[in-house]
Structure formats: C-alpha cells, structure tokens
Amino acid sequence: MIRLTVPGQAxxxxxxxxxxxxxxTLAYDEFGAASDPAILLISGLGAQMIRWMDPFCLMLAEQGYRVIRYDNRDSGCSTHMSGSPKPDMGAFMAALMGGQTPETAYTLDDLALDAIGLLDALSIEKAHVVGRSMGGMIAQIMAYTFPGRIASLTSIMSTTGNPALPPPAPDAMALMAGPAPAPLSAPAAYLEHRVALARHLAGHGFPFDADLARRLILDELSRSSDRDGFLRQFAAVAIAGDRRERLSTVRSPTLVIHGADDPLFPGPCGEDTAASVPGAELRMIQGMGHDIPPQLYSAIAEAIDRTARRAPTSPSARP
Structure with missing residues (x-):
C-alpha cells in the first residue's frame, strides 16, 4: 500500500x-468495482497518474465505473528509460527547424501500445479512454488505431498536431521546457518554480490554490523526478505529426474538453480536435487553462459519463 495525500480531504x-x-513495467491503481465498465485515465507530458486527483476519480467511480489511472513510461513509478541516450534538445530542435524528423527513444504510438497492453493485462476488452494534454494525443491514437478496444474517447486540453494551429505562448513554454532548479540540490527553488508554472497554466476563471499545488508537486517528487524522462516524452510529442486524417476515421462517441484560457494549446486546438472527429462534442470552458480545477471536477465527470453512455456496445454504468 502507498499513502497518497488527497488535497482537500483526508x-x-x-x-x-x-x-x-x-x-x-507500468504502475497503476484503480477505483470502483472490477465488474463495472472501465475508464482509463491517461496523463500528460511529464505528469504522474496522481494528477488525476482522487476526488475526481471517486466521482467517476460513484457513477458506476472501474476507474484506472497509470503512470506513462518515463514518469512516476513506471519504467524510466534511463538507458536511452540523454536528450540533446539543442540538436533536436535544430533538426526539427531544418525539416528533419529526429530520432527519439519512442513515439506516442509506443505510448498508445503501452496503454493497450495495460488493458490486456487487466483483461479489459473495451474501455472508455480519457486523456489530458499529451494523454489526449495518446487517447486519440488509441481510438483510431484500436477502434474495437475504445468504447468512447474524451480528449481534454489536447490538440491534433495540425501545424497551422497557433503555437504555445512563449512565456508558458519557457517555464515548462526551459532551465529549472534541480529538485535535489535546490528543493525550495524547484518547488516555487513548479508552483509558478502551475499558476501560469491554470487560467483566470478559477481561484488558484498554491497550497494544493505545492502538496501535489511534493507528492509527485516523493514518487520520482526525471528531467530526462520529461524530455524524452517532449520529443515524442514534437515528432508526432498531424493526426487529423486518421481522426476522421474515429467512430467512437467523442468529447473534447478545452480551456478558453489555455496558454499551451490555445482554444483553436480544441476546436480543431472536435472538428476532426465526426460527431464529436466540444465543450469550451471559459476561464479554464491547461489544468482541471477542482471546481470543474463534477461537471467534467458528468460530461465523461454522458459520452460513455452514448457508446452503443458498452453496458450502461448504471441502470
């Protein structure tokens, strides 16, 4: 057993x-009954599974789902590919700018295969997949590569890879991918840097809880810290390419949730995602940034449930 701090409750x-x-080796945990329809929660770039906060997971479980969250490779308690060459981001970005596709340790398709393998290991034939940011990209890939395994798709604060979309805000990108204090040698500076990033990403429509952000960052740090793993994931995102053509083949009920204040993937990224999937529902949330504030947990959980219930071959979560 592990002890996790649950912000806002015991x-x-x-x-x-x-x-x-x-x-x-993938680390995971789950909420709800094993006999209920499965929801797989997929984390974002550099994020650990505990970013899907316990209260949110419990809300989904109370709606009648088996809720599974896990650490992607190179994050949290899953396998870290420390044997891979250390990413040289200067050379990587220069190659991208020169029109080349640099070699990476893995691709987002590999991360999608990791997720399918997790479902296999748990004997889950079909799941509702919910991904945030990079996790939304992984969920999209799962939906068009393994259509028979995906009951419904929810893509949150993500994008299609369309090169014509507006880029991330430079200040947000600098805070996320630029130099940062080391957590072991400068823990206080590291913590405040991460809180500043969280504040910058959070949007303007909901109060920012700095204490909650600090507790979550410390919980993540107690599980793992791997800057090179973050860079390997970043590289996989950077070479992923345009998914719109393949997204047009998705037939699973699809929900796109996006923050109008998102500084990493501006609003048009969410609009483009919804436009790329036939019949997709778009929920653009005013005041939401590149994060899910606790004030939205209930509304988002209910929207995921409504989308899951649209799946024709999936049993209802509740009678």
Whole structure:
C-alpha cells in the first residue's frame, strides 16, 4: 500500500499495482468495482497518474465505473528509460527547424501500445479512454488505431498536431521546457518554480490554490523526478505529426474538453480536435487553462459519463 495525500480531504490508502506491458513495467491503481465498465485515465507530458486527483476519480467511480489511472513510461513509478541516450534538445530542435524528423527513444504510438497492453493485462476488452494534454494525443491514437478496444474517447486540453494551429505562448513554454532548479540540490527553488508554472497554466476563471499545488508537486517528487524522462516524452510529442486524417476515421462517441484560457494549446486546438472527429462534442470552458480545477471536477465527470453512455456496445454504468 502507498499513502497518497488527497488535497482537500483526508488521506486514503490506495493500492498501487504493476503490470508488464509492451516491454515496460507500468504502475497503476484503480477505483470502483472490477465488474463495472472501465475508464482509463491517461496523463500528460511529464505528469504522474496522481494528477488525476482522487476526488475526481471517486466521482467517476460513484457513477458506476472501474476507474484506472497509470503512470506513462518515463514518469512516476513506471519504467524510466534511463538507458536511452540523454536528450540533446539543442540538436533536436535544430533538426526539427531544418525539416528533419529526429530520432527519439519512442513515439506516442509506443505510448498508445503501452496503454493497450495495460488493458490486456487487466483483461479489459473495451474501455472508455480519457486523456489530458499529451494523454489526449495518446487517447486519440488509441481510438483510431484500436477502434474495437475504445468504447468512447474524451480528449481534454489536447490538440491534433495540425501545424497551422497557433503555437504555445512563449512565456508558458519557457517555464515548462526551459532551465529549472534541480529538485535535489535546490528543493525550495524547484518547488516555487513548479508552483509558478502551475499558476501560469491554470487560467483566470478559477481561484488558484498554491497550497494544493505545492502538496501535489511534493507528492509527485516523493514518487520520482526525471528531467530526462520529461524530455524524452517532449520529443515524442514534437515528432508526432498531424493526426487529423486518421481522426476522421474515429467512430467512437467523442468529447473534447478545452480551456478558453489555455496558454499551451490555445482554444483553436480544441476546436480543431472536435472538428476532426465526426460527431464529436466540444465543450469550451471559459476561464479554464491547461489544468482541471477542482471546481470543474463534477461537471467534467458528468460530461465523461454522458459520452460513455452514448457508446452503443458498452453496458450502461448504471441502470
């Protein structure tokens, strides 16, 4: 058992487990009954599974779902590919700017295969997939590569890879990918840098809780810290390419949730995602940035449930 701090409520024992998938060891935990329809929550760039906060997971479980969250490779307690060459981001970005596709340790398609392998290991034939940011990209890939395995798709604060879309705000990108204090040698500076990033990404429509952000960052740091792993994931995102043509083949019920204040993937990125999937529903949320504030947990959980219930071959979560 591990002890996780649950911001806003009492601490809770949660059993973290491991499976072998696609050559990786993936850490996961789950909420709800194993007999209920499965929802797979996929984390974003450099984010750990506990970014899907316990209260949000519990809301989904209370709606009648088996809720599974996991650490992508190179994050949290899953396999870290430390044997891979250290990313040289200067050379990588120069190659991209020169029109080349640099070699990377893995691709987003590999991360999608990791997720399918997790479902295989848990004997889950079909799942509702919900991804945030990079996790939304992984969920999109799963939906068009493994259509028979995906009951519904929810893509949150993500994008299609369309090169014509507006880029991230330079100040947000600098805070996320630029130089940062080291967590071991300068823990206080590291913590404040991460809080500043969280504040910048949060949007303007909901109060920012700096204490909650600090607790979550410390919880993540107690599980792992791997700057090179973040850069390997970043490289996989950077070479992923345009997914619009393949997204047009998705037939699973699809929900796109996006923040109108998102500084990393501006609003048109969400609009483009919804326009690329036939019949997709777009929920553009005013005041939401590149994060899910606790004030929106209930509304987003209900929207995911409504989308899941549209799946024709998926059993209802509740009678």
């Amino acid at each position: 601490r809770q024992d949660i059993a973290m487990q491991y499976v072998q998938s696609n050559g990786m």
